Amino acid sequence: MATAVMTTLDPKSRAASRGMSDLAIRNLFIIPTILFLIVFNIFPLAYSLGYSFTDFRASTNAPANFVGLQNYRDLLNDPYIWNNFAVTAKYVIISVVGQVVVGFGTAMLLNRDIPFKGLITTLLLLPMMLSMAVVGLFWKLLYDPSWGVINWALGLGKFEWLGDPRMALYAVAITDIWMWAPFVMLLSLAGLSAVPKHLYEAAAIDRAGPFYTFFRITLPLVAPILMIAIIFRTMEAFKTFDLAYVLSTQPSTEVIAIRLYKMAFQEWQTGRSCALAYIVLIMVLAITNIYVKYLNKVKER
Amino acid sequence: MRMSLTSILAGISLALACGTSVHAQDKQLTIFWAEWDPSNYLQELGNLYEKETGVKIVVETTPWADFQTKAFAEFNAHGNAYDLVVGDSQWLGAASEGGHYVDLTDFVKEHNVLDKMAEATVKYYAEYPGGSGKYWAIPTEGDAVGWSYRKDWFEDPKEKEAFKAKYGYELDVPKTFKELTDIAEFFHRPDENRYGIAIYTQNQYDGLAMGVENALFSYGAELGDYATYKVDGIVNSDKAVAALENYRKLYEFTPPGWTNAFFVENNQAITEGLAAMSMNYFAFFPSLLNESTNPNAKNTGFFANPAGPDGDQFAALGGQGISIVSYSDNKEEAMKFLEWFIRDDTQQKWAELGGYTCNKAVLESEAFQNATPYNKAFYETMFKVKDFWAVPEYAELLQQFNQRIYPFVVNGQGTAKEALDAVAGDWEATFKKYGRVQ
Numbered sequence: 001m002a003t004a005v006m007t008t009l010d011p012k013s014r015a016a017s018r019g020m021s022d023l024a025i026r027n028l029f030i031i032p033t034i035l036f037l038i039v040f041n042i043f044p045l046a047y048s049l050g051y052s053f054t055d056f057r058a059s060t061n062a063p064a065n066f067v068g069l070q071n072y073r074d075l076l077n078d079p080y081i082w083n084n085f086a087v088t089a090k091y092v093i094i095s096v097v098g099q100v101v102v103g104f105g106t107a108m109l110l111n112r113d114i115p116f117k118g119l120i121t122t123l124l125l126l127p128m129m130l131s132m133a134v135v136g137l138f139w140k141l142l143y144d145p146s147w148g149v150i151n152w153a154l155g156l157g158k159f160e161w162l163g164d165p166r167m168a169l170y171a172v173a174i175t176d177i178w179m180w181a182p183f184v185m186l187l188s189l190a191g192l193s194a195v196p197k198h199l200y201e202a203a204a205i206d207r208a209g210p211f212y213t214f215f216r217i218t219l220p221l222v223a224p225i226l227m228i229a230i231i232f233r234t235m236e237a238f239k240t241f242d243l244a245y246v247l248s249t250q251p252s253t254e255v256i257a258i259r260l261y262k263m264a265f266q267e268w269q270t271g272r273s274c275a276l277a278y279i280v281l282i283m284v285l286a287i288t289n290i291y292v293k294y295l296n297k298v299k300e301r
Numbered sequence: 302m303r304m305s306l307t308s309i310l311a312g313i314s315l316a317l318a319c320g321t322s323v324h325a326q327d328k329q330l331t332i333f334w335a336e337w338d339p340s341n342y343l344q345e346l347g348n349l350y351e352k353e354t355g356v357k358i359v360v361e362t363t364p365w366a367d368f369q370t371k372a373f374a375e376f377n378a379h380g381n382a383y384d385l386v387v388g389d390s391q392w393l394g395a396a397s398e399g400g401h402y403v404d405l406t407d408f409v410k411e412h413n414v415l416d417k418m419a420e421a422t423v424k425y426y427a428e429y430p431g432g433s434g435k436y437w438a439i440p441t442e443g444d445a446v447g448w449s450y451r452k453d454w455f456e457d458p459k460e461k462e463a464f465k466a467k468y469g470y471e472l473d474v475p476k477t478f479k480e481l482t483d484i485a486e487f488f489h490r491p492d493e494n495r496y497g498i499a500i501y502t503q504n505q506y507d508g509l510a511m512g513v514e515n516a517l518f519s520y521g522a523e524l525g526d527y528a529t530y531k532v533d534g535i536v537n538s539d540k541a542v543a544a545l546e547n548y549r550k551l552y553e554f555t556p557p558g559w560t561n562a563f564f565v566e567n568n569q570a571i572t573e574g575l576a577a578m579s580m581n582y583f584a585f586f587p588s589l590l591n592e593s594t595n596p597n598a599k600n601t602g603f604f605a606n607p608a609g610p611d612g613d614q615f616a617a618l619g620g621q622g623i624s625i626v627s628y629s630d631n632k633e634e635a636m637k638f639l640e641w642f643i644r645d646d647t648q649q650k651w652a653e654l655g656g657y658t659c660n661k662a663v664l665e666s667e668a669f670q671n672a673t674p675y676n677k678a679f680y681e682t683m684f685k686v687k688d689f690w691a692v693p694e695y696a697e698l699l700q701q702f703n704q705r706i707y708p709f710v711v712n713g714q715g716t717a718k719e720a721l722d723a724v725a726g727d728w729e730a731t732f733k734k735y736g737r738v739q
Binding site: 165248250 | 369373377503508557573575693707
């Protein structure tokens, strides 16, 4: 039935009455998309791979010289780049774990009959709808040791959230958690409400404890959708830029995307930044692949 | 169907034809600059030009953080969106070697720009490579780093008495870095929510570097030999080490969390009553005198960067020169605008509107020096400014400088000597990479 809808056109439709065949309609929709992808995604991707083996600088008119793997060698030997990767890894772990704990926890709290449930859910989703740069600027003011609301509310005096190099990354991650935990919450809520009620009833009859119920019923059934949320958030956290860039200039918060931006658009080291972008791309692909494998395994269960 | 297509095509070509003819009738020059008050003043000046000649001047702007990226993205694409650009002094190398700027050497010589403008401004805003006699810009917005301070705190008799008892000399506007440091320490009172000093610390692009340069140059140190690219033994000389140590000491008297501060934060230090003294570009001082933006406007004073221990007195250069973009379609018109712009009467108007002119005659006039409380300090500073490297790879040098210096200044990691030795090593390697030294 579904394939029939895909391949033949409703004879009463407007397109059919204009004399267009279903093949023409299909091409009309698909060819521009494929062209768009080739021109704006595939072509630059291949082109920048070529650049990554040269010493090209976009800011000069000098021709690009082929340097082989020099860019990759230099980058992988640069301790500052390794530090950028370490900072990024730390940030991804703190931020994604935080979002899952807070998001899933909130979803558990909301997954019951409480008054104003719809209103509360909507309000909780608000942070997600703001612009990253604006959130960064607001939180910079909130964290300010001299007039910030956070220190005042928590009675922390002059605590330097962003000034302390050890604390700065956590401060950026907290902002990210505030902003994106609702996203995890939303997906978890969808997963939670899909768990059949009779499973809980059966567990209750068997006198299963709350921990047993959570780990044996709730978590396995929500896991696939939770994994999707985690994949999205990991990819986003890996390439995070705006929040960290706006909030702090501590070396301990210089994630790889910031270094890449500086290299590409402030220093105009086009060849080398293409190489760095490829290293990041390979890493993201590898991590995503592991996740997807795991997701498929979870689904099979 | 065919009829309608033909008519649409006809319509489009008609619109295009009208468009080009309208364009040819009223000529327009587009100038690109950053988004700040001086761009508005330049637009007002441009309006005067339009009245005189009929050529419309449009000043297009973008926020500072975006300025370099956007300008070079346009240059790299050989775009003709901008006819002129008021570019940062450090861009000269990249823009001239990249072929993005029109060579103005003949123009400069023909119109005696060298005699009309303050020497340092021509040297840093227009000439590249240094000492080559080749010019790529006309000095436009002179700027340097100066200081603002709280007059009421400095003039309070009780404070004066306490200061004299502690340091043995009168509390007054600092003449040396030693006095600057003493005063910062004296006013640093975290329990009263008052702090000594606000300095640049932002670890991005040229933020921190501009601040450190102020100490470095006044201590008699240099960033390197701009002619031979020698850096070892210069940027890490004993004087440079002492200057950096002094900058680190000043950092200890900044307000809490002063780890990401540039011009916005440093003006806030004064408007929020946080600090006794604050470094900033002169271009940001007008808003400190405006009572609607600074509640302490009446009590804000200004001074030039103080001298170092050996009496050297210099300041880090900000500011920009105006250049013609090679890819512009209106280069002739742009030249005519520059001819008008460098006239003494135009420069006089430029200063009156609020632009920081580099014109010697205007700078030296009594009227200019007394026009605002900071003009005198500006005049004094503009004849003793020094700048960062202007080579095409300057942004890499800045990044390496920040990477090494920031952990020492802000986080107290390592020593000044270690940090500057590392800078010398990084810079040497970079100059080798680009074939400037063997």
